[in-house]
Structures are given as C-alpha cells and as structure tokens.
Amino acid sequence: MAALLEMRGIVKCFGAVRANDGIDLDAQAGEIVGLLGENGSGKSTLMKLLFGMMPPDAGGIVFRGRELSDHNPRMAAEAGIAMIHQHFTLVEAMTVAENIMLGWQDAGWRLKRREIADRIRETSRRLGLELDPSARVGDLSLGRRQRIEILKAVLRDAELLILDEPTSNLAPPEVAELLAILRHLRAEGKGIIFITHKLPEVLDVCDRVVVLRAGRVAGFAPVAGADRATLARMMVGRDVPAPQNLSGSGTGATRLSVSGLGGAGIGPMDLTLSGGEILGLAGVDGNGQLELAETLAGLRAATGGSVMLDGRDITHASVSARMTAGLAYIPADRSSTALVRGMTIAANLMLRDSARPPYARRGWLTKRATQTRAAALMQGFDIRAPSPAVPAGRLSGGNQQKIVIARELDRNPGLLIAHQPTWGLDPGATHFVMERMLALRAAGAAVLYISSELEEVLAISDRVAVLAGGAIAGIMPRGGVDMAQLGLWMSGRAA
Amino acid sequence: MSDALSATPATRIALRRQGLLPRILGAVLLSFIIAALLIALTGHNPLTAFAAMLGGVFGSPYQIGEALNRTSPYLLAGSGVALCFRAGVINIGADGQIAMGGIGAAGVVLLWPGQPGLLSAVAAIIGAALCGAAWAGIATAIHLGRRVHEVLVTLLLNFVALLLVQLALAGPLGQPGAGFLQSRPLPRADWLWRAPHVFFHGGIILGVIAALALSVLLWKTPFGFAIRVTGQSRRAAAYAGFSAAGITWGVMLTAGGLAGIAGGTEVLGLHHRLIEGFSTGFGFKAVTVALLGALEPAAVIPAALFVGLLESGALSMQRQIGVPSALVVVIEGITMLLILAATVRRA
Numbered sequence: 061m062a063a064l065l066e067m068r069g070i071v072k073c074f075g076a077v078r079a080n081d082g083i084d085l086d087a088q089a090g091e092i093v094g095l096l097g098e099n100g101s102g103k104s105t106l107m108k109l110l111f112g113m114m115p116p117d118a119g120g121i122v123f124r125g126r127e128l129s130d131h132n133p134r135m136a137a138e139a140g141i142a143m144i145h146q147h148f149t150l151v152e153a154m155t156v157a158e159n160i161m162l163g164w165q166d167a168g169w170r171l172k173r174r175e176i177a178d179r180i181r182e183t184s185r186r187l188g189l190e191l192d193p194s195a196r197v198g199d200l201s202l203g204r205r206q207r208i209e210i211l212k213a214v215l216r217d218a219e220l221l222i223l224d225e226p227t228s229n230l231a232p233p234e235v236a237e238l239l240a241i242l243r244h245l246r247a248e249g250k251g252i253i254f255i256t257h258k259l260p261e262v263l264d265v266c267d268r269v270v271v272l273r274a275g276r277v278a279g280f281a282p283v284a285g286a287d288r289a290t291l292a293r294m295m296v297g298r299d300v301p302a303p304q305n306l307s308g309s310g311t312g313a314t315r316l317s318v319s320g321l322g323g324a325g326i327g328p329m330d331l332t333l334s335g336g337e338i339l340g341l342a343g344v345d346g347n348g349q350l351e352l353a354e355t356l357a358g359l360r361a362a363t364g365g366s367v368m369l370d371g372r373d374i375t376h377a378s379v380s381a382r383m384t385a386g387l388a389y390i391p392a393d394r395s396s397t398a399l400v401r402g403m404t405i406a407a408n409l410m411l412r413d414s415a416r417p418p419y420a421r422r423g424w425l426t427k428r429a430t431q432t433r434a435a436a437l438m439q440g441f442d443i444r445a446p447s448p449a450v451p452a453g454r455l456s457g458g459n460q461q462k463i464v465i466a467r468e469l470d471r472n473p474g475l476l477i478a479h480q481p482t483w484g485l486d487p488g489a490t491h492f493v494m495e496r497m498l499a500l501r502a503a504g505a506a507v508l509y510i511s512s513e514l515e516e517v518l519a520i521s522d523r524v525a526v527l528a529g530g531a532i533a534g535i536m537p538r539g540g541v542d543m544a545q546l547g548l549w550m551s552g553r554a555a
Numbered sequence: 556m557s558d559a560l561s562a563t564p565a566t567r568i569a570l571r572r573q574g575l576l577p578r579i580l581g582a583v584l585l586s587f588i589i590a591a592l593l594i595a596l597t598g599h600n601p602l603t604a605f606a607a608m609l610g611g612v613f614g615s616p617y618q619i620g621e622a623l624n625r626t627s628p629y630l631l632a633g634s635g636v637a638l639c640f641r642a643g644v645i646n647i648g649a650d651g652q653i654a655m656g657g658i659g660a661a662g663v664v665l666l667w668p669g670q671p672g673l674l675s676a677v678a679a680i681i682g683a684a685l686c687g688a689a690w691a692g693i694a695t696a697i698h699l700g701r702r703v704h705e706v707l708v709t710l711l712l713n714f715v716a717l718l719l720v721q722l723a724l725a726g727p728l729g730q731p732g733a734g735f736l737q738s739r740p741l742p743r744a745d746w747l748w749r750a751p752h753v754f755f756h757g758g759i760i761l762g763v764i765a766a767l768a769l770s771v772l773l774w775k776t777p778f779g780f781a782i783r784v785t786g787q788s789r790r791a792a793a794y795a796g797f798s799a800a801g802i803t804w805g806v807m808l809t810a811g812g813l814a815g816i817a818g819g820t821e822v823l824g825l826h827h828r829l830i831e832g833f834s835t836g837f838g839f840k841a842v843t844v845a846l847l848g849a850l851e852p853a854a855v856i857p858a859a860l861f862v863g864l865l866e867s868g869a870l871s872m873q874r875q876i877g878v879p880s881a882l883v884v885v886i887e888g889i890t891m892l893l894i895l896a897a898t899v900r901r902a
C-alpha cells in the first residue's frame with residue numbers, strides 16, 4: 061500500500077538556524093505516528109511546512125500520491141490535511157454548529173441548520189466526541205473546544221490530522237478522552253501525526269515514533285516493545301534520571317502564610333509555606349488554580365483575608381511591591397501574560413526587572429550589561445536561539461517557556477509560585493527545571509508548585525495539597541501519600 | 556534610533572529585507588502618476604502643475620520657510636501621538652489640545668502684557684504646553700475614572716475645545732468689531748523667533764528636539780520600555796508590574812503638552828493672534844504623520860516634513876495654475892493611503 065504521506069529531504073533554515081535539515085517522514089492511513097524531539101528540534105516547523113504555512117527550502121511532499129508544493133493551508137485542507145492548532149480558531153459567541161459551518165463549502169449557501177446539526181450529532185457519537193451542536197463555544201472547556209476542531213476536520217474529509225502538543229493544556233481525564241478519540245480515528249483509517257513531550261501518551265496511543273534532534277531524524281522505532289527509558293534516550297541522546305527529591309527539611313521559618321484569603325472564584329482558604337519546602341498543589345485545572353496564583357501574585361484583588369510574606373502584609377500590595385518582597389511568579393498563560401512575543405528574548409528576560417540593575421542604571425537602560433546578562437541566562441537555561449535580539453515569538457514553544465523560568469529564577473526569590481512550569485518542555489528540560497526548583501528549595505526558598513499533573517506534583521513536593529472548587533480540599537505529607545484519598549479530594553468538590 | 560533590546564532591530568532587518576524604502580518610494584511615484592492623471596482630467600498640464608508644486612516648496616527661501624512652518628505643528632503633535640499609540644492609547648484629541656495651547660499662548664501674552672520679550676515668549680510657550688496637557692489630562696481622567704473609551708473622550712473634547720476658543724475670542728481675548736472671531740493682534744515683541752532669510756519660526760526646532768527626546772525616552776529608559784510593553788500586551792504589562800493608569804497619564808500629558816506647544820507656536824509664530832478654528836484638522840494630520848512614521852518618534856520627523864512639503868506645494872499649485880482645491884485634498888489623500896498601504900506591517 062502506498063504511503064498516505066511521504067516527506068522527503070525537507071530542509072528549512074531561519075537565517076543560520078537549520079530548523080529542518082533533510083528530514084524524511086512517512087505516515088500511513090490508519091496509523092498514529094508520534095513525532096518526538098527536544099525543544100527546538102524542528103517538529104512544529106516540519107508540520108508548518110506540511111500544512112503549507114511556509115515554504116520549505118528544499119525537499120518534496122507527496123500526499124495521497126500527489127505532489128504537494130507551493131501550497132497554502134487552504135490548499136492543504138482541500139487536499140485532506142487538517143491541523144489542530146494549540147490556539148483554537150473558534151468564535152466563542154457562536155454555537156458548535158455555527159463554528160463548524162463557518163467557511164465550509166459543503167454547508168452550501170443556505171444555512172441548513174437541521175441537516176448540519178444531525179451530521180454533527182451522528183459523527184460526534186461515532187467518534188465519542190460528545191458534542192452538542194447547539195452549545196455555545198464560550199461555555200465549553202478547552203478539551204471540548206479541541207474536539208470541535210477535530211470534528212471540523214473529520215466532517216471536511218481530512219485524511220491526515222496533525223496535532224501539535226494537543227494535550228499540553230488539557231486536564232488528565234480530558235487527555236484520556238482525547239487519546240480514545242484518536243484511536244477511533246485510527247480505526248476509521250485516518251492517518252495521524254501526534255506531537256507530544258509526554259512519553260506515557262506516546263506509549264499509550266502511538267504505533268511508531270519518529271524522533272527529531274537538531275533538525276534531523278535521530279531515530280525511529282515501533283512503539284510495541286519500547287519503554288519510557290528507551291524513548292527518552294532516543295530523544296535526548298542520554299539517560300534521563302528521575303529527579304532526586306531528597307526530601308526537603310521544610311523546617312525553615314514560615315515564609316508564606318495565607319489566612320482566610322478570598323477572591324473571585326476562590327476561598328476562603330488557609331495555607332502556610334515554610335522556607336525550604338515545596339508545596340505541590342494538585343487538582344483538576346479550572347478549580348481556582350489561576351485565581352489563586354494571580355491573587356497571590358497581585359494580578360487579582362483579594363476580597364478578604366490576608367497574605368503575609370516573610371512577616372510582611374502583602375494582601376493589597378502592588379505587583380512590583382510583591383516582587384521586591386521576594387515573590388516570583390511563573391504564569392501558566394505563556395502567550396499573552398508571561399511573554400511579549402513581539403519583543404526580543406533580552407527584553408523578555410528583563411520584563412519584570414527593567415528598572416533594576418543590570419538592566420538599568422541611573423535611570424537609563426543599559427545595553428551591554430543587558431546583552432551580557434541575557435546571553436548568560438540563555439546559556440544557563442539552554443534557551444536555544446541565535447542571539448538575545450531574536451523576538452521571543454520565533455522560538456520553539458519549549459524555549460519560550462525557558463525564558464519565563466530563567467527570568468523568575470534569576471531573581472533568587474524567597475517565594476516562587478510556579479503554575480504549570482513544565483508546560484511544553486521536553487523531558488530533559490523538565491528534569492532540569494525540577495532540579496532548579498530543588499536547588500531553590502535547598503537555598504531556603506518556599507515553592508508553591510501548581511500543576512494538574514499529579515505525577516509531577518508527587519515527584520517534587522514535600523507536601524501535597526488538592527485544590528477543588530476554589531478551596532483546599534486537604535493536605536498530606538508526601539511520605540504518607542494516600543492515592544485513594546487524593547482522588548477523592550480531587551473529585552469531591554471539583555466542578 | 557537603534558536598540559538591540561527592542562523588536563526594532565529585527566523588525567528593521569526584516570523591513571530592509573522586504574525593501575521598505577523602495578516600497579515607500581514606489582508608493583510616492585504611483586501617487587504622483589495618479590495625481591498627474593487627475594490633473595490632466597481637469598484640463599491642466601501635469602508637468603506645469605508639478606513644476607508649480609516644486610517651485611512652491613523650493614522656489615525661494617521664503618517658500619521653504621513656509622513649508623517648514625506647515626510641518627512644525629504636525630511634527631510636534633504627531634510625535635506625541637506616536638508615543639500614545641505605542642502605549643496602545645489611541646489619542647485622537649490633538650485638535651483640541653492644539654486649540655487649548657493656542658488659548659494658553661494668546662492668553663499669557665494678552666492678559667499679562669508688558670513683560671520683557673524672552674520671559675514673555677517662554678511663559679507663553681509654557682502656558683501653551685500646560686493648557687494642552689490639562690486638556691489631555693481631562694480626557695485621561697474621564698477615560699480612566701469613568702472607563703469611557705479614550706477615542707470617544709478625546710474626540711468629543713475636540714469639539715468642546717473649539718467652542719472654548721470661540722468663547723475666549725468672544726470674551727477676554729477677542730478683538731471687538733473685527734468682523735470675525737479673532738483675538739487682538741499680539742505685540743510684535745512677543746512673536747516667536749524666526750530664522751533670518753528663511754523665515755521659519757521656532758516651532759520646527761522645538762518639534763525636532765521633541766521628536767528626538769521622545770525617541771530617547773522610548774528606547775533608552777525603563778519608562779519607555781514600560782510604554783512599549785503596555786502597547787504590546789496589557790496583560791504582560793500588568794504582570795511586569797507596570798501601572799496602566801500611570802503610563803496612560805504619562806503619555807497623554809506628554810502628548811497633550813506637545814500638542815499645546817504646537818498650538819502655541821501657531822499663534823506666536825504664524826498667525827500672531829488667536830483665530831477661530833485655527834487648529835481644525837491638525838489632530839488627524841498628527842495621527843497620519845505618526846502612522847507614516849511607523850510610530851517611531853524620530854521617524855515622524857521625515858514623515859511630518861513629507862506631509863508639510865506636499866501640502867505646501869499643492870497649495871501653491873492651486874494658487875498658480877488654478878488646479879481646483881478639492882483636487883489638492885484628493886491627491887494628498889491618495890498619497891497618504893498608498894504610503895500607508897506600502898508600509899503596513901504584515902501580520
């Protein structure tokens with residue numbers, strides 16, 4: 061059987077960066093190909109070339125036996141390729157059905173609402189998508205919205221689906237459901253290219269993997285018989301040990317003490333964190349994680365209670381006063397809060413410290429000192445880009461995340477609030493970030509580690525708390541973690 | 556105005572690669588061709604018309620000076636508008652701020668007569684700046700305090716300022732029995748300095764200084780950094796600890812002050828009195844030159860010069876060979892449209 065997709069010798073350079081350096085990739089109908097690789101290894105670039113978002117410098121693409129060149133996304137979609145973007149292209153004020161009809165030729169000129177709704181319901185049932193055609197998109201969870209995109213692709217007769225890190229902003233149950241949907245699609249004979257950094261997902265659903273490193277194919281293997289360690293070694297080129305959490309003392313003085321804190325979507329809640337301690341906050345996303353993090357960081361007003369940091373009352377302090385008091389914050393929303401995509405790496409590294417040395421002296425921005433510091437941070441955190449003057453938006457997703465982490469850790473904070481800090485990081489980088497957090501703890505800082513990934517939370521925390529329905533459902537020391545109890549807490553009052 | 560910290564070097568490199576300059580020149584050329592066709596349609600020889608235009612700008616030192624005087628308010632107000640736009644504050648109230656500046660300058664000179672020349676001039680300029688800034692300040696207070704969109708506030712205050720000029724001219728500053736609403740003439744001693752032989756007044760010099768200063772502010776200071784971040788992402792700015800209100804106040808007062816000076820120099824340097832409606836349309840020209848200069852204060856200098864010279868030339872074309880005045884406006888519009896189309900950043 062001829063391959064559904066053949067990509068041969070694909071080359072794409074951005075200036076001196078060879079993002080794709082002669083890549084071959086095949087995909088068959090009825091197969092899920094896992095595309096793996098370190099941050100910046102060229103996965104997203106390869107998919108953008110395939111989908112016609114930019115032209116390759118060299119190489120050829122054959123899809124369903126036909127040469128695909130000089131194409132744009134529209135032509136790729138007509139040929140039968142669909143790309144599920146991280147940032148969905150849906151209109152929130154419209155219903156599921158209306159979104160699916162948007163720009164769809166087969167929908168015809170007249171709005172055949174009833175027919176379309178029937179087709180949506182039928183396909184949705186067949187694939188296990190559970191979508192209600194009349195639901196308003198704005199009311200749906202991210203996971204549901206993603207399914208609209210998938211449904212859109214299927215209704216438009218896509219034969220190949222590209223999913224670039226589709227699970228990174230999903231809650232674990234939604235991830236499981238997405239993987240089930242992918243299996244359905246495979247059973248219907250669709251080809252799927254699935255990019256992820258999470259090896260359990262790969263082992264769970266992929267038929268084979270292709271691993272990229274520095275723009276080249278570093279290896280490929282069937283998934284049957286592979287294990288996590290093998291895949292990790294293929295990706296990074298060395299063994300990736302699990303982070304060594306030699307349990308923290310947590311005996312330092314109290315650094316953060318929250319009592320009766322309330323605000324939109326949270327509270328009232330009590331929380332204390334000592335120096336030298338990592339408190340992991342688990343729970344299904346959307347249960348007040350964002351609200352709590354932003355209230356602590358000063359981006360949302362507290363309506364009651366108090367927050368003390370190192371004995372200072374910061375309940376109503378400004379964002380910059382909190383930073384001065386030693387609070388660092390890694391937001392989960394990378395694209396519009398944590399980074400300014402249009403500005404350079406250097407500007408993003410100085411984003412929250414622009415009036416302080418080394419970035420400014422005597423009221424003037426420094427040029428050389430800024431460059432030096434930026435270059436040092438890029439080196440120290442392995443941020444891969446040609447120079448600090450490259451706009452942050454041009455970096456690969458994982459490398460953008462490293463900018464945020466470098467900036468917040470470089471300040472030597474007394475309290476770090478880290479919300480999904482490993483989002484989009486490859487296993488090596490995740491390991492590195494974990495190590496840095498442990499080092500921060502060893503230096504006496506307190507860390508509030510908020511993540512919907514239980515595995516990560518358990519690996520790094522000294523105590524584990526669960527956030528459900530905007531309140532702390534319970535806290536237990538890591539030593540005596542009772543998984544059943546954790547599960548109960550999570551589901552208990554969860555929305 | 557380079558700075559490796561900003562998006563500009565990369566943008567600049569990208570623009571150079573895309574050939575921005577040739578595109579601007581191409582747009583200018585195209586607009587002149589269209590203009591030639593339109594002129595031919597009205598039954599005039601385009602070549603004669605363009606010759607008249609060129610002569611109108613560079614024909615004599617006096618005409619050069621006149622073109623520069625036209626440029627001056629656009630530059631002063633436009634560089635301030637560019638600063639506001641950089642912060643994402645859409646200030647279209649330069650019209651009103653210029654009008655208030657005019658009142659301020661005329662008010663100081665006429666109501667506080669007999670001061671020595673230099674003191675009087677400096678006081679008048681300061682008065683103009685303060686009035687312009689106050690007007691922008693009122694807009695800012697309403698915008699921030701009552702959460703009314705800044706476009707609406709600044710636009711509506713333009714009409715109020717216009718009425719205030721009329722009120723001032725009907726009252727304390729007016730010249731009774733003049734037939735139109737205008738103030739008493741300003742005493743010669745209080746006129747703004749003019750360059751010998753070329754006759755441009757001091758406004759253009761203030762404008763160049765202001766544009767360069769704003770450029771330094773934007774690229775070399777932490778406040779400028781905060782402005783740029785705020786303009787790109789409000790959420791990121793809040794996360795960085797920048798106060799959106801503080802930045803809005805900063806850019807609005809600065810822009811208002813500069814627009815006020817623009818109004819003051821019109822009164823002190825050009826009309827030598829306050830005239831009803833002297834500021835009308837300047838606010839939109841300020842927006843135009845700010846956009847033409849890609850919101851880069853230093854680049855507003857050539858942008859304002861271009862518009863000033865074009866207008867000056869077009870007017871003399873009208874005077875000399877009678878190309879209808881409406882056509883002049885049309886040509887101006889086409890030129891600006893084409894240049895904006897050629898320079899717009901691709902998303």
Ligand SMILES: Nc1ncnc2c1ncn2[C@@H]1O[C@H](COP(=O)(O)OP(=O)(O)OP(=O)(O)O)[C@@H](O)[C@H]1O
Pocket residue numbers: 074077078079097098099100101102103104105106444445454455456457458459484486
């Ligand atoms: N538009 C661009 N301009 C310049 N360089 C780019 C551009 N897009 C990607 N790159 C560079 O190409 C390389 C590959 O990036 P790509 O986004 O494909 O990586 P990735 O494998 O998807 O990484 P991640 O796992 O972090 O998402 C990176 O070094 C990146 O900086």
Ligand SMILES: [Mg+2]
Pocket residue numbers: 103104105224456457458
């Ligand atoms: Mg990527």
